[in-house]
Amino acid sequence: MKPQYRKYLMQNQPYDMSGWGECKERCKKMKSHFPELQTVRGHVLFRGRPTKPEPHWWLIDSEDGEVLDPTINFELHLTQYQPHDESGPEPTGKCPNCGDYCYDSNYCCSDSCHNAYVAYLMNP
16 A cells, blocks of 8 residues: 555544445545545445445545545455446335335335335235
């Protein structure tokens, strides 16, 4: 890691989960100090929850491709970054039944989730 990035992260990167939910804002702040960095959005897999990717933003040093995450110490907490495929559809919400993404303004992600959710609501 380049010394200037290391110094910034040492001064600004929390080593606990206090940056949770602030990834986009913290990336914007770091990028204002280092405009050469590229902002990336996507998902990240946390250790201990490898099957549930979480939405996330991070930065990449375009020179060497190194991931820079001003939100948390990723060496301690994260296992894998997954950039969003910009050519794919944008999610428009989350399914109330399973939590997966919904597209095209659909309320549920699939017919089976819709049916299961309606059955849940009809049987209190």
